[in-house]
Amino acid sequence: MSDTTSNTAEKLTTSDGKPLKASFAKALRRQKMRALILIAPLLLFVLVSFAAPIVDMLFRSVQNEIVPETLPRTVTALESWDPASGELPDEFVFAALRDDLIIAAERKQHTRLGSRLNYEMTGMSSLFRKTGRRVDDFGEIFTEQFEDLNEAWVEPATWVSLMASEDWIAAQAEWATAGDDSATEPAFVVSEAAKEALPRTAEIYAGFANVIQTEDEDSPTEEEPWNPVYAALYGDLIANPDAAASYSGVTAELLATAAAAVPEFEATTAREEFIDADEDWGSLDVWQTLYRFKGPYTAGYYLAALDAQMTAHGIEMVPEDQRIYLLLFMRTLVLSVVITFSCLILGYPIAFLLSHLPLRSANLLMILVLLPFWTSLLVRTSAWKVLLQQQGVINDILVFIGLVSDDGRLALINNATGTVIAMTHILLPFMILPLYSVMKTISPTYVRAAKSLGATDWTAFWRIYFPQTVPGIGAGAVLVFILSIGYYITPELVGGTSGIFISNRIAYHISSSLNWGLAAALGTLLLVVVLLCFVIYDKLVGIDNVKLG
Amino acid sequence: MKTKSIILALAASLATSSAAYAEQMTIVSWGGAYQASQKNAYTDPYMEMNPDIEVVWDESSNEAVAKLRAMNEAGNVTWDLVDVVAADAMRLCDEGLAMEYDPDELLADAPDGTPASEDFGDLIVSDCFIPQIVYSTTAAYRPDLLPEGAPEPESICAMFDTETYPGKRSLEKRPINNMEWALICDGVAKEDVYDVLETEEGQDRAFAKLDTIKDDVIWWSAAAEPPQLLADGEIVMGSSYNGRWFSAIVEEDQPFKMLWDAQVFDLDGWIIPAGLPEDRLAMVKDFVKFATDTQRLADQAAYISYGPARNSSAPLVGKHAELGVEMGPHMPTAPENAENVFVYNYEWWADYRDDLDAKFQSWLVQ
Numbered sequence: 029m030s031d032t033t034s035n036t037a038e039k040l041t042t043s044d045g046k047p048l049k050a051s052f053a054k055a056l057r058r059q060k061m062r063a064l065i066l067i068a069p070l071l072l073f074v075l076v077s078f079a080a081p082i083v084d085m086l087f088r089s090v091q092n093e094i095v096p097e098t099l100p101r102t103v104t105a106l107e108s109w110d111p112a113s114g115e116l117p118d119e120f121v122f123a124a125l126r127d128d129l130i131i132a133a134e135r136k137q138h139t140r141l142g143s144r145l146n147y148e149m150t151g152m153s154s155l156f157r158k159t160g161r162r163v164d165d166f167g168e169i170f171t172e173q174f175e176d177l178n179e180a181w182v183e184p185a186t187w188v189s190l191m192a193s194e195d196w197i198a199a200q201a202e203w204a205t206a207g208d209d210s211a212t213e214p215a216f217v218v219s220e221a222a223k224e225a226l227p228r229t230a231e232i233y234a235g236f237a238n239v240i241q242t243e244d245e246d247s248p249t250e251e252e253p254w255n256p257v258y259a260a261l262y263g264d265l266i267a268n269p270d271a272a273a274s275y276s277g278v279t280a281e282l283l284a285t286a287a288a289a290v291p292e293f294e295a296t297t298a299r300e301e302f303i304d305a306d307e308d309w310g311s312l313d314v315w316q317t318l319y320r321f322k323g324p325y326t327a328g329y330y331l332a333a334l335d336a337q338m339t340a341h342g343i344e345m346v347p348e349d350q351r352i353y354l355l356l357f358m359r360t361l362v363l364s365v366v367i368t369f370s371c372l373i374l375g376y377p378i379a380f381l382l383s384h385l386p387l388r389s390a391n392l393l394m395i396l397v398l399l400p401f402w403t404s405l406l407v408r409t410s411a412w413k414v415l416l417q418q419q420g421v422i423n424d425i426l427v428f429i430g431l432v433s434d435d436g437r438l439a440l441i442n443n444a445t446g447t448v449i450a451m452t453h454i455l456l457p458f459m460i461l462p463l464y465s466v467m468k469t470i471s472p473t474y475v476r477a478a479k480s481l482g483a484t485d486w487t488a489f490w491r492i493y494f495p496q497t498v499p500g501i502g503a504g505a506v507l508v509f510i511l512s513i514g515y516y517i518t519p520e521l522v523g524g525t526s527g528i529f530i531s532n533r534i535a536y537h538i539s540s541s542l543n544w545g546l547a548a549a550l551g552t553l554l555l556v557v558v559l560l561c562f563v564i565y566d567k568l569v570g571i572d573n574v575k576l577g
Numbered sequence: 578m579k580t581k582s583i584i585l586a587l588a589a590s591l592a593t594s595s596a597a598y599a600e601q602m603t604i605v606s607w608g609g610a611y612q613a614s615q616k617n618a619y620t621d622p623y624m625e626m627n628p629d630i631e632v633v634w635d636e637s638s639n640e641a642v643a644k645l646r647a648m649n650e651a652g653n654v655t656w657d658l659v660d661v662v663a664a665d666a667m668r669l670c671d672e673g674l675a676m677e678y679d680p681d682e683l684l685a686d687a688p689d690g691t692p693a694s695e696d697f698g699d700l701i702v703s704d705c706f707i708p709q710i711v712y713s714t715t716a717a718y719r720p721d722l723l724p725e726g727a728p729e730p731e732s733i734c735a736m737f738d739t740e741t742y743p744g745k746r747s748l749e750k751r752p753i754n755n756m757e758w759a760l761i762c763d764g765v766a767k768e769d770v771y772d773v774l775e776t777e778e779g780q781d782r783a784f785a786k787l788d789t790i791k792d793d794v795i796w797w798s799a800a801a802e803p804p805q806l807l808a809d810g811e812i813v814m815g816s817s818y819n820g821r822w823f824s825a826i827v828e829e830d831q832p833f834k835m836l837w838d839a840q841v842f843d844l845d846g847w848i849i850p851a852g853l854p855e856d857r858l859a860m861v862k863d864f865v866k867f868a869t870d871t872q873r874l875a876d877q878a879a880y881i882s883y884g885p886a887r888n889s890s891a892p893l894v895g896k897h898a899e900l901g902v903e904m905g906p907h908m909p910t911a912p913e914n915a916e917n918v919f920v921y922n923y924e925w926w927a928d929y930r931d932d933l934d935a936k937f938q939s940w941l942v943q
Binding site for chain 1: 640642643646668671672673745795809810811927928929930931932934935936938939940941942943
């Protein structure tokens with residue numbers, strides 16, 4: 029049955045002989061394209077300025093790349109450690125951390141990493157700072173002994189012949205003879221032989237050469253390696269006394285003598301040096317924290333935003349005296365509801381009056397509503413400070429008429445009361461305007477009809493007029509509620525400590541504590557809360573009932 | 578004819594504006610009286626000497642670390658010179674966001690030939706910090722608001738004494754200074770403050786002391802707030818920077834008195850953002866050399882009561898530029914003011930700031 033209809037449809041053609049279906053589809057497509065071109069500027073604008081930042085924020089709230097990027101060797105080395113073993117990681121991990129940390133310290137990334145880890149465990153910031161100041165001394169004991177063994181170990185050239193690939197040496201020599209200041213030295217390449225025979229030394233030396241070239245804009249041919257490079261060489265020669273076999277000539281000889289001498293060296297371990305620099309490195313907690321946050325993504329910020337944290341025993345709530353975010357989310361919601369209601373109670377009669385006055389006086393009143401709306405937010409907020417403070421106008425009047433005593437002046441500002449009063453005032457037009465535009469369209473004949481059928485004033489209002497204003501209430505309430513949830517300037521200025529909102533903490537983490545990840549997580553949660561409220565609202569009132577005019 | 582002349586005029590104005598753009602220098606500072614003093618002492622005379630350079634001010638110093646970080650991440654640093662407190666300079670230096678410099682090369686020698694590194698001395702607290710002024714955070718009160726018979730406060734501990742001095746007080750919304758004052762008033766000797774604060778118990782002790790006045794404190798984050806609150810009679814005493822108190826007392830004639838007890842010395846100065854292109858760097862260096870010489874630093878003290886950061890400038894400090902008041906006695910470094918100085922430990926705060934900020938902020942909200 030359906031086959032036959034589709035067959036007949038295919039047979040239909042337009043006057044120029046094309047199948048009707050194709051022609052129709054083409055016309056439709058053209059129309060869609062035209063529509064797309066018309067909205068393209070807006071679409072592009074929304075994508076660039078709205079969607080992209082939100083996606084970026086979502087991404088930032090789980091991002092933890094700073095740990096694996098700053099400590100790549102440690103992160104790999106930690107794979108072999110069992111954090112539940114109750115023992116500190118082995119020397120291999122400590123040596124990897126030493127190598128990572130000196131490179132991070134040279135690039136000045138270790139303080140930022142410390143700040144990052146400090147969000148998860150107090151004390152990490154100072155631990156990284158302190159150790160960063162001392163890490164270039166780690167392994168000094170080996171440097172001295174190598175140098176005592178043979179002066180050649182001081183020479184940058186020795187190290188280059190030991191570590192660099194032949195191609196790089198050739199390219200570097202060419203660059204040096206050219207003497208062209210504008211050209212940069214070719215990037216250092218470590219030789220295969222070195223990687224084979226002295227793997228750890230090759231690794232850290234390559235890191236050293238890279239830092240020297242990129243950060244200091246110097247050449248590895250002119251700089252003596254850092255102390256940790258000597259420590260790594262010691263480790264490699266102990267592990268592989270036959271390393272010299274991969275080399276020839278003077279270098280091999282030098283390496284062979286060193287290999288023979290190292291077992292007699294006075295030695296220390298990276299572990300000892302770290303614990304010596306700061307005893308916290310001997311604490312299991314520090315290492316477990318590092319282990320938990322070694323991945324490129326983390327749920328840590330979201331947990332923190334919900335007053336929880338990851339510990340060795342799984343997810344736990346933070347100590348009671350540090351739980352603030354759930355409290356702030358609740359306070360933001362409660363105060364926003366209060367503000368919405370007070371806007372409604374104050375705004376409804378005004379909108380009613382406006383819509384029932386003759387146009388001339390209504391316009392005048394409308395200007396009174398809009399005038400403060402056009403005044404700067406800061407000015408209005410500051411005006412409230414003058415009015416509400418304890419020695420302010422309102423308290424003075426109350427004292428003057430004897431409602432309160434001079435000693436018992438009301439605390440109307442720098443607390444939640446101040447926030448509610450100031451924000452109700454600021455958001456009032458957002459309630460009045462939609463209400464007014466809805467009321468304006470309600471025909472007075474309905475109320476008149478109700479009254480003519482015997483309704484009292486109240487019944488006529490409540491059963492006939494009020495239901496018709498619900499779309500306006502809905503629009504006003506959604507506007508005011510969502511605006512107030514995200515407000516932060518007014519609460520910051522008049523809210524003291526008990527009237528601040530969650531957005532104040534977001535602003536604080538963005539500009540003061542620099543914990544952008546937590547700010548992003550809090551922002552995302554706030555977005556989720558708003559969306560949830562919206563869904564609930566849609567279920568209760570129905571979003572198609574909202575009318576702005 | 579008319580169109581042609583309009584086009585010509587447009588082209589000319591475009592040409593000049595692009596030329597002017599090339600010589601713009603963006604300086605970041607704190608706004609208010611302090612920025613005005615820098616404008617009067619440094620940039621106005623400098624622009625007179627270099628008419629082709631235009632200085633653009635940005636008042637973002639209190640968010641300088643965050644913004645420099647963001648600019649660095651975006652790879653586009655638009656600031657040329659940033660005014661920050663010493664602790665922020667250290668943070669920026671540690672993170673590689675500020676340029677390290679050589680004082681003797683960048684800064685001018687003293688008139689008697691003393692090298693800059695010696696003339697500034699210990700005030701160069703970080704390799705990136707170019708000191709400018711010494712200021713202090715200190716308390717002030719209104720004698721007329723004190724209760725009948727109460728003696729005028731002489732020590733910072735009046736801040737914690739709500740029995741003798743009832744009413745609100747205003748403190749800065751951050752742990753620095755408040756924690757130290759709390760401990761001093763809880764009986765810890767000044768020299769032991771940081772040792773005590775380093776321990777968990779010491780921190781709890783400071784918070785416990787602050788708890789006793791928590792309900793009576795209005796917390797400020799802009800230094801202009803406490804003088805305003807005090808003028809309004811909202812508070813009986815508060816802490817702020819001494820220059821702000823000076824401008825309220827001397828320039829605006831407010832009935833305040835300053836409490837030079839446990840005043841906390843701090844430094845403010847410039848940093849040059851790391852990674853500026855050569856041409857902009859050259860311009861900034863030239864300006865810094867000009868703005869940090871002995872006479873210029875002394876000039877700034879004619880507009881605000883902050884002590885110049887170089888030794889050789891001190892004898893040149895004279896009178897207020899408009900009021901003709903001797904500035905010397907109003908400086909935080911004046912001997913009679915500096916009797917009970919508390920020396921704030923930058924290094925310590927650099928290490929502990931992250932921890933204590935977090936604790937303090939959650940203490941505040943609860």
